[in-house]
Amino acid sequence: MAIAPVVNAIRVLERMVPPGQLLFDHHAHDLRGTRTGTGSLTVHSLGVRVEDFITWANQEATAHGLEVIPPDPHGRIGTERFRRSLAWHIARRPGGLVALAIQYGHLRTSVAAGYAARSRDGIHDLLDVETARATIDTVADLNAALENGLGISGPAARRAIKAAATAPQYTGTVITARQARQILANPQLAVYENPHTLLMCVYKRAKALCCHRGPKDTPSLDQCVPGCANIARTDQHAVGLRHYATALDQQAGRVPGPLGERLHDNATRLRDLADAHDRTRTTLRDGIA
Numbered sequence: 240m241a242i243a244p245v246v247n248a249i250r251v252l253e254r255m256v257p258p259g260q261l262l263f264d265h266h267a268h269d270l271r272g273t274r275t276g277t278g279s280l281t282v283h284s285l286g287v288r289v290e291d292f293i294t295w296a297n298q299e300a301t302a303h304g305l306e307v308i309p310p311d312p313h314g315r316i317g318t319e320r321f322r323r324s325l326a327w328h329i330a331r332r333p334g335g336l337v338a339l340a341i342q343y344g345h346l347r348t349s350v351a352a353g354y355a356a357r358s359r360d361g362i363h364d365l366l367d368v369e370t371a372r373a374t375i376d377t378v379a380d381l382n383a384a385l386e387n388g389l390g391i392s393g394p395a396a397r398r399a400i401k402a403a404a405t406a407p408q409y410t411g412t413v414i415t416a417r418q419a420r421q422i423l424a425n426p427q428l429a430v431y432e433n434p435h436t437l438l439m440c441v442y443k444r445a446k447a448l449c450c451h452r453g454p455k456d457t458p459s460l461d462q463c464v465p466g467c468a469n470i471a472r473t474d475q476h477a478v479g480l481r482h483y484a485t486a487l488d489q490q491a492g493r494v495p496g497p498l499g500e501r502l503h504d505n506a507t508r509l510r511d512l513a514d515a516h517d518r519t520r521t522t523l524r525d526g527i528a
């Protein structure tokens with residue numbers, strides 16, 4: 240399972256190479272054809288391609304009056320740093336840790352083992368570090384927002400506040416791979432933002448309704464079940480719910496019949512959730528912690 244840009248990139252590569260060949264087969268990609276034998280592009284060639292891509296992207300950006308990729312003060316990007324960027328995006332792409340439920344699990348099992356076996360700082364460690372940093376950022380952002388008067392509701396609100404309170408001890412520190420593993424194993428820090436369902440999952444295995452096939456270490460965010468005791472919602476989620484409800488109503492206005500009615504019903508359900516948040520929300524000033 241992969242996200243759409245990855246699938247699209249693979250489909251493009253499949254059209255560039257003859258059937259049955261490697262996606263980065265050097266015969267198909269090395270147009271000078273100076274190398275003999277089989278195999279994929281070398282690490283050096285891939286590093287050059289990354290630089291070529293930046294040059295091309297900047298030419299296009301300049302032609303269209305867009306922002307260019309600035310010169311890198313640390314020199315060429317190369318495959319090492321490209322991997323680090325990859326890990327950063329996996330941990331933080333829109334949906335944040337939602338992506339991890341899909342892609343990270345896949346990468347860890349399919350790719351990471353191979354990389355990790357070959358180098359001490361394999362992608363396995365990079366993913367752990369970036370995931371831990373994303374987790375700390377999530378709880379640190381929540382902590383700052385709560386201190387600024389953000390309201391929170393839901394059965395897991397108290398646990399979310401407790402997790403947020405631990406943030407200051409981690410912020411600003413450099414996280415090593417070992418510390419990252421400790422952070423990821425800390426059940427108190429299991430806070431996942433789920434923008435698709437406009438809620439925050441404060442994961443506790445015993446309470447999770449999404450784990451039909453036995454307890455797991457991470458929630459199935461793509462199969463979130465309304466009414467789960469791990470749900471918390473903030474004022475920001477309530478705003479998001481109302482925005483989404485308005486968009487559904489607008490869509491419903493253009494769709495006649497049962498489909499339009501269903502869209503209206505969904506909009507009403509989302510507004511009800513936002514209203515329930517407003518009625519039950521609490522803040523740090525209410526002394527919940």
Ligand code: SF4
Pocket residue numbers: 439440441442443446447448449450458459460461462463464465467468469470
């Ligand atoms: S069902 Fe519960 S545990 Fe699963 S993702 Fe939703 S809130 Fe988290």
